[in-house]
Amino acid sequence: MNQAAEALTGPRPFDEIPRAGRMRLVRALLNPQGERVDMLTPLQNQYESCGSVVRQPLGPFRMLNLFGPDACQMVLMDRDGILSARDPWTRIMGRIFPNGLLLRDGEDHKSHRRLMHQAFRRPVLRSYLERMNPMVSSGIADWEKHSDFTAFGAVKELTLDMAASIFLGVDLGPETLRLNRAFEDMVAASMSRLRLPIPGLEFHRGLEGRKAMTRFLTDLIPVKRAGEESDMFSLLCRAEDEDGTRLSDTEIVDHLVFLMMAAHDTSTSTLSSMIYELARHPEWQERVREEATAVGRPHMEYEETEQLRSLTWVMKEVLRRYPPLPVIPRITTQDFAWGGYEIPARSMVVVSPIHTHHMAEWWTAPFQFDPERFSPERDESARHTFMWIPFGGGPHHCLGFKFAEAQTTKSACPGPRSWPGACPCSASRCRSSSFRSTS
């Protein structure tokens, strides 16, 4: 139906929205890992066969995929205040990471975001980078000792150590190892399909990890409130609204644990994908090395990381190809119409950065690794404000994106020394991030 006809007849009923094939659901149930590894192909198939509004057959539960940058803009901006982030994210991770910033809506979300912003201002980011610098140097020096190593594991260890130091202000040592383990159990539990608190199960380990972490952090709050340190924990303890309101102990713990989770997997994934692509594209590795060498010293200031133009394009291209949050869910709180269809309240609507980032209508050769598409001369992402959305957008736009950019560019940067590595695998879809040193 064309738009003029649609304007006369109004949106069509929900039941007429094209449905994705039931076989997809069966395949997902039989092979849950399959879709986690390749989320893009099923989404592309749905878009090609059904269009930009697609219903998922999920029994009585209403779930829709909305495709394209306009849909991303509408959902993420939520100008009418009818899309809840709290509801879907609480269902997904609320038992392990309750009351985090993303699990809040409306005024409650706004006031907490304002308070938390104090731990993400530019001068604070500068001081985080100062803490990061020596950790990255010693981490990379350690990687260089090994002739064979898997980037993902090494990067994960590095980002966990950074989180302990920058987020919590805790020195590295046996305590950090225990905390890291508790935290990893929590992250694993938040993805568990079997969410039963039975000893021995992954989910139970996550709940126990949460208890241990909560105890540890709560005990530290009085010291952090009284001190003058500049780690994220201390800053949240001292953050104050214009009227002097502060976060309660429980709120501090909930926000801190959520922040660590929001930062951890995303940065680990981005950084290992950057190393992976740099290893596969030696010409880009060389460009990046030349730029970093021009800075002239391994320990960079925050502003200097922003000047690494080629590395910034590599990071953007990696976030386009492999966005750590491939899909973003919301739940509608009111009926509304989109794409010519009625969408009732209590429906889950999902937009997909990973799909939007590969739409041939918007990107030139979307499956090609081409960081220069982000150069000012070509900037393809300027064609639509919501066509490059690895950090989301609107009121829930990633609070830590500047931190993430500084952390990943700083850590993937080879500096004046050589960055060892050549991906031993030539398969185009290989994401093993396993490297053999060439030095």
Ligand code: HEM
């Ligand atoms: C490359 C790394 C990262 C990526 C790709 C990423 C991506 C995202 C995305 C897509 C969202 C929005 C989710 C939604 O709208 O439902 C989000 C929210 C958020 N992220 Fe990040 N993130 C990254 C790193 C970080 C870091 C390092 C931190 C903290 C230090 C952080 C803290 C947050 C917080 C607090 C929110 C919730 C914001 C709100 O609800 O107002 N993220 N992130």
